[in-house]
Amino acid sequence: MESVEPIRDKEVLKNMRYYLKETNERNLVMFELGIYTGLRISDILKLRVEDVRGKKGIKKEIKLIEKKTGKEKEIFINPILKRTLSEYTKGMDDIEYLIKSRNGKNKPLGRTQAYRIIKELGEMFDVEDLGTHSLRKTFGYHYYKKTNDVALLQKIYNHTSPEVTLRYICIDKDSIRKAYRDMRYY
Template sequence: MKFVQPIRDKRKIEAMKKVLKSESVRDYALFVLGINSGLRISDLLALSVDDVTTETGNIKERITLKENKTGKTKDFPIGTSAHKALKEYLDTSSLETTSPLFLSRKGTKAIRREQAYRILNNAARTVGIKDKIGTHTLRKTFAYHAYKSGYDLSMIQKLLNHSAPSVTLRYIGITQEEMDDVYLTLNL
């Protein structure tokens, strides 16, 4: 697996949303839910419609799932951006409640990881992102922006199920240059 980067520039995130939405509301919803949940791609692609909707067809307030990699239960609220993207997607689709949420156009299964990679990579190149981008970029983008927004590193570590803060810093791509900047700009 190649080492991929988070999308650090919020303008590039917005540009990717526009590109994805213009091509496919499904792909847009995948991207928005991914960068707002921190889920691994395997967990995103395993979601079904009934994982995110109530019996009456409304978007749930929370998603509860068992992580494929860890086997741990993850329960988190659906934020405003993800809620809007999911609603728009589901309002324009004719998916059954038991269907995969991100259904392939070719059948009855979810899109595959490789297709998700192509979708994200093409959108990234279209908006001029030159960093290595992959499906894991969604999770890293979530963590990077949580960190940059001032959320405690130990909280982000817990959300990602990492073993140590150093793992989380390396994971989200905090560079030595950024750490050095603390010394150079604090000047108390």
């Protein structure tokens, strides 16, 4: 299995978002769902409009059963993602998948195609080692950098220890790189 990295540079994230907003709204929604919720791509791809749209707009939280763990998870939608979802779902039926494949009438995008989209985005913006899990890792990486709250992030990810969480979001790699970069004898 190939190891993927988070998108560390906020300016790159902003540029990626702008590019997706201008070129492909569906891919923008997939991207933002990943970086703002930390959901696995398998859970993102199974979301339907009814999962994110309430009677008076978008619900404050999404309740879903994680595919990998089988545990119920409550996802809160921040204002940026809420706005994107609100615009995107206008005129869509509740039964429609949010991230629809172009093949078939109402089928979700496949994991392989989602991977290709993210990988291509990485190549366009010169970001190495990107894959669908990079979106989930990006959420955790930036949350941790902002708060240093590994305990809550561990709980969000359902990890068994803080060490697993830090390794998962590549903080260990950053620390090792910094140790080599900052080493000075004179």
